[in-house]
Amino acid sequence: MFPPVPNPSTGPQNPKFGENDLMRRSASSVTPPAERQTEVAKLIDVSKCIGCKACQSACIEWNDTHPEIEENTGVFENPHDLTPDMFTLMRFTEWENPETNNLEWLIRKDGCMHCEDPGCLKACPAPGAIVQYSNGIVDFVHENCIGCGYCIKGCPFNIPRISQVDHTAYKCTLCSDRIAVGQGPACAKACPTQAIVYGTKEEMKKHAEGRITDLKSRGFANAGLYDPPGVGGTHVMYVLHHADKPEIYAGLPNDPRISPIVEAWKGVTKYAGLAVMGVAAVTGFLHYMVNGPNRVTEEDEEAAERLTGDRSS
Amino acid sequence: MTNSWTDIKNTDLVIIMGGNAAEAHPCGFKWVTEAKANRGAKLIVVDPRFTRSASVADFYAPIRQGTDIAFLLGVINYCIQNDKVQWDYVKAFTNASYIVKDGFAYKDGLFTGYDEEKRDYDKSTWEYVIGPDGYATVDDTLANPRCVWNLLKEHVSVYTPEMVERICGTPKDKFLKVAEMISECSSPTKVMTSMYALGWTQHSKGSQNIRSMAMLQLILGNIGMRGGGMNALRGHSNIQGLTDIGLMSNLLPGYLTLPTDKEADLETYMSTRGFKPLRPNQMSYWQNYRKFFVSFQKAMWGTAATPQNSFAYDWLPKLDLPGYDMLRAFELMNQGKMTGYFCQGFNPLLAAPNRKKLTDSLSKLKFLVTMDPLDTETSRFWENHGEYNDVDPSQIQTEVIQLPSTCFAEDEGSLTNSSRWLQWHWPGGTPPGEAKNDNWIMAQIHMRLKELYRKEGGKFPDPIVNLDWAYADPNEPTAEELAKELNGKALATVYDTADPTKVLAEAGQQLPAFAALRDDGSTTCGCWIFSGCFNENGNNMARRDTSDPDETGAYSKWAFSWPANRRILYNRASADVNGKPWDPSRKLIEWDGAKWAGYDVPDIAPTAKPGEVGPFIMNPEGVSRLFTRGMMRDGPFPAHYEPFESPLGNLVAPNIRGNPAARVFKGDLEQFAETASEEFPYAATSYRLTEHFHYWTKHVHVNAVLQPEFFVEISEELAAEKGITGGGWVHVWSKRGSIEAKALVTKRIKPLICDGKPVHVIGIPLHWGFTGAARKGFGPNSLTPFVGDANIETPEYKAFLVNIEPIAGPVA
Amino acid sequence: MNVELSRRQFLGAVGAGAAATALGSLGFGEIEAAHAAAIRPFKLVSTTETRNTCPYCSVACGVIMYSKGDRTKGERAEIIHLEGDTDHPTNRGTLCPKGAALLGFVNSETRLKYPMIRKPGSDKFERVSWDEALDRVVRLMKDDRDANFIERNDAGVPVNRWITTGFLAASATTNETAWETYKVVRSAGMLVFDNQARV
């Protein structure tokens, strides 16, 4: 058994990471810490997941959110999507394996992947609304969030949601408040089958290797780890039985990366735009310096008087 | 459970059939994933639906609900035909070699002695041949055609893979794959565990479903083994404890039985409970019955129970019927024969079958008392909730008293889980409003009733006024006081019978264990199997030592496991005839030449010599039973019977409908749809979802979020046939009632081809009602039939017939 | 039960070297003097812990209840969080979707708070005192028992049974409550007695 998440202590706690450990801060530049903290990660083993939604339940309880009671729409996803009050969601796919003709019920816990190269942070215009700690956690800081929704556009996984109540963006924090005091995320602690485990990224990769070996021995030749390099790797990873087709797991992106559109917007456009506007202003300034003002002359006024002389009252 | 949750990690093969452990017991299912991850164990799921358990299984096979016996006897047949039997185990530890009486036979679906009028058997031929020495006759060579093994072989021969496919709808290749995987566990070093729950019990032949698997496990040599056993995944947190303490019509605590009114005195009562050994040297532990019984009587009536009054034998009520179970209670109510009813933490309006009958029955009571921490539909059965509870309060004359009780977080005591662990818990919250602990409520009822009898006199007050009630505060006994009573104490000094100089317990001391119980009135014990839970060492149920030498999964210093802190029942059978473990890597106990020792408390006398004393010490045979003699009402072997409402007739016994020995009340039979009914063509089944716990969690916002609204599950094929769309509304009705629900159309339910015809399955989860946070809804029990298992009267919730049609939406 | 003392017991017992994840010794860098703004304060600080078991299914997972106020000190205790108990051998800190939401059961809006009586033909419950409720219950019991108690059967055998009032016992009460209930019910001679084991 993977070592379970220990019980919390109720004594006074010193957080184990904070402002000094920021690697990135949205719309601001920070000096990354000289020494990076050990990277942490959550590993979600889809092949062990029983879709019980304990992670959702624990997430709601720990984060004190209050999702709406919706209707049944003929599916198992409840709520029907991630919401500002539901940071994680089990997504169910009934997939008939064309090779075996067997039905496979693929159940994937959706939520923030805590990308090494976070698109949300890249897109965010509000200084300090999104931060990335050197241990890999990408967190939203609600006091700084302006609710613009750019993070949604930046995210390759469609995760953040804007609250209509306080107009700020919400997503999984990886339970940064728990991790800061040496705990594991609430979902990982609750997960009955340890389909969710938490530890250092290295430990998680190693644990995944064992799982993949087991899956291969059970006939899942393409079992593998989902740690997409397109976003620099993630701090939430999946073990998939069919790692060659992540998209069958309710549309998990095959090769996620920050959209080139967002890259263009937040990259070249940002600089080119400032340049264009600057050039326009400077050109005007220089033109003025060189040519001076364009003034109406006395002759012009006189010509006008002549022209209008007979008409003017 | 014969084993424990943590023991499941030791298995090689898990079969989930008649249950859905991943959804109903997720944290226990963890140990399946551990076995898979660490031992390379495989998981098989056999279920009408592709459940969440199936989603993580190595192999899934579909089965039509209510045909498990045919499937399992098919597997037994496969094992016998292919010589996949653990012969040493079967020969030494089962009654395979016992010779059965000549009159016994099975023909056309019936065993010898059937009385159609009474729907019951004369079981006198279901017995061994008893030799002149008074012991059962055996043939160790298994050559005698009348030995149990040969009768069994003959009995299961009809269940060929072809027949299994016709009855169960399980494709032959899938059945054979399952049979092959299971049969591999006949090796002494490969062990299978069976995890089952209500999917097996809630049938008119539920007990026999379980027996079929138990027999298979014996044939494979998997009982008593680490990672093996028969593991009943109980539904509620203390349903095991309530059963152990015997809160049932016909039981006394510790599986003793209440006298019938034919047993006029204690000696007559004891004469049928002597349990004389059927083979030489056997322990036949029930020989101690009298000690358990007398100690119980002393716990009830203390000094008023004396040898002179046969320990107050007459004060026990005597049964005139096999039992007054819940179904009979509602039948009596419906007949107007009952005045009052108490529901303590139970919501029968939703939980019992045929809701219309329930409402009618409750409406005929003079009074109903409910005790719950949460609001229940039962306590509001008289309240109009539109179509969800369409009643007219003014027409209902029942007086209802609703008493608010505390919940787990606010009370103290022990609960017995499936592993038979009695675990203590502590209160941490202040109860809301005026909610009161059940201990206080029950004490108040007793004290006030006693006071009335003292003041006014009345009918036979003796057992009430003499009830032993020596609690520090009689108005509210503490959990510790009650726990100590359950454990039992010495009223006089108790000496060791083997060594009379050795004192087991001084007068007034808590008894160390049930071995110290006496039948002379010198000991008291509320529930003998719990004895040892709170002895002079203190409250053993509160133990929290997590040590587990060699990581066997026993955790023998954690809490207390009945009986005698034994973690795996029948653990003597984990070693061969000579006392060597079948599989050294799975050692539990072994014979060291002088005594039994190992990781667990031996399930045998510590010095009982191997080869002489059999491992199944509760049985007079000393071995387990493939043939149960007269102990089950519906036959010494299981036989396939269709559900009372079935889409096809019984293929092995065409003239038999349902279980011939199951009790059917007058009036209910007319409310069953006929076999292969055109009016009700679809096979329905009810079940729980992982997001909810029965009818409780609809009161919890989070769970209401996770599964907000009532729905039924149907196949894509049936949806297409009936024009039903996913998320649309449907109307589902049986011969007894009608419901409206959202439709969930899924690939996980597929039509089954049974005897050449497609059978559509409709799945109906049960968590909604008209109180709580979730959306109001119906439940399957508006539809289910009012009939129970032949032996224990568990209602047949898992197999019944309905019809379905799409509708625009609920009638507002 | 002192939670603090036994907190690390489990990991210790199963062999810390092999079991403890490297997280314990991660070396999270310098400990901050204060929480970063991004990280909300750890909400369990200074709460009282109490061990319990989940009241739902029979896996009987260990849970820890965190409350404001300490019942053992006679204070009013309000439970603010429940979490799986990692020291428990069966669940190892995990909980299912029901168990993980136990707080919602404890604090449910539909928790019953006061005794209520619904009179015959009425369409509502009315609040009554415990004394009124209990006295009414035993009055109804005794009247029925005295009217319908059977002392002897036709053969003259003492049978002492009462079958016109029945008792359906719970499934989640403690063994101790169950035993007390058994005593009270059986001593009154009730035979119509069952529990939830069947369903």
Next chain:
Amino acid sequence: MSTTTENDTGKSNSVHAGKPVTVDRYTGGARINHWITAGSLVLLALSGLSLFHPRLFFLSALFGGGQLVRAIHPWIGVVLFFSFLGLFLRFWKLNLWKREDGTWLARGRDVLTAHDERLPEIGKYNAGQKLVFWSMSILIIVLIASGVVIWDEYFAAFTTIEQKRWAVLVHSIAAILAISVWITHVYAAIWVKGTIRGMVRGSVTGGWAWRYHRKWLRELVAKPHAKDEKTTAAE
């Protein structure tokens, strides 16, 4: 608001004698319309820029912080859109391309070096002004359309994230261009002295009209009542 195009001040006597001669160029309504447009454009630029580049986020303080910027910016956009629509309806006919506009443009060097005397006679608007008009018209349509797509508070559900990504890119490029056009427009007004009074007081000097929009001046002189046939002014 006018329902047809406007070519003049709407007064019958738009040329006033004096020293210098003054010529009415914009009615009060047109000026209000213009300044609302101008003001909202400035506010949009400031608020938009604060979200465009981190270095400019400080601008959000002008609006009371990022949350208010996020909330207000789209609404100002709506104001701009309708306000500009007003201008568009007033002036679109006058901005139709004429033959002399090509010539004017071709002599860009003379334009930039203020050799207006070498340029052809121009009507009410020169080619540069027309380019500003049309580019702004197009850009504002692009901005409002892309803006609605990324106005998540109300319209999040109607488009995909990929569409929103395109929208946000298009929106920012269009905004850059609009701001650049605006800079040109403002610079031209500053550079060409006497221009601003036209939009402030409503009138320009005769010399200004003679120098830059002689054809327009000649028309006013020749057909003082021409506008009556063309305008049903609502102001």
